[in-house]
Amino acid sequence: MGKPTRTKQLDPAAICRSSDPMAVRELLTKVGDKWTIFIVLSLDLLGGRARFSELERAVPGISQRMLSSTLKMLERDGMVTRELFPEIPPRVEYEMTDLGRSLLRPTQGLVDWVKENWQQVRDAQSRYDER
């Protein structure tokens, strides 16, 4: 036998109280990127279905490139569906899936947390910075 363990050891699989900590990180990384949250919440506010140009206007500051690539990621992940209407000029509508909607609940939890606690974060930052 080796020496007794001196410090608590964490089961790598338990690190997130989840069987797949890497999946948790992956989701957080996706949701934490620059535009996903705005697109998802805007789409929801627009009734769960909207076309490209509507989202472009709904999310101030986003470029076509980022809107396009973020929507593609959301589609790949099964969060939204894409429907192309072969008209001229083309029309494309994006719609939230049940999966996407189900993610909205825990996400809203974080939005609410910000509403309640962000000022405390700001205060803590100020205190930390001035010394």
Place this chain on the structure above:
Amino acid sequence: MGKPTRTKQLDPAAICRSSDPMAVRELLTKVGDKWTIFIVLSLDLLGGRARFSELERAVPGISQRMLSSTLKMLERDGMVTRELFPEIPPRVEYEMTDLGRSLLRPTQGLVDWVKENWQQVRDAQSRYDER
């Protein structure tokens, strides 16, 4: 007068059902970085208080540089406190604050979501990729 607005307009402040959408993005960006979630959850699993080297061992793969900088950010944001014991060799303990603990609840919501839904995401990705 210009043309009448043809599409729904979103109040930029309403985009997140929050008075501060930028704060929401900021939080998501923080939580969505590579190590924060692992450090926070590990610290919680270790009883809410742990020293640097414990966290180093608890979070597999993290470097001292990233552990140090991430902890510094968490401290600045008021999520953890840092206590230095001037011994030799030095000992430093990090402890979750009430603010940090309060963030754990909505975060756990996302962890749970992954547990329930990640397989669906994986499936959607596979379907999308093979065509």
Place this chain on the structure above:
DNA sequence: CCCATAACTTACCTCGACGTAAGTGACTGA
């Protein structure tokens, strides 16, 4: 003939997140 339109794609560039490796300081025990 030319422009506007919607929904993109492509090319190019910047900048910061993150990784790796080494150094630091002060002391203790061999």
Place this chain on the structure above:
DNA sequence: TCAGTCACTTACGTCGAGGTAAGTTATGGG
């Protein structure tokens, strides 16, 4: 004297997220 310990910091390099701007497609309208 020298190695070991802990909690870092510093220097350096890479890589990809994201910004900007222009091009593309097909068509109807002036």
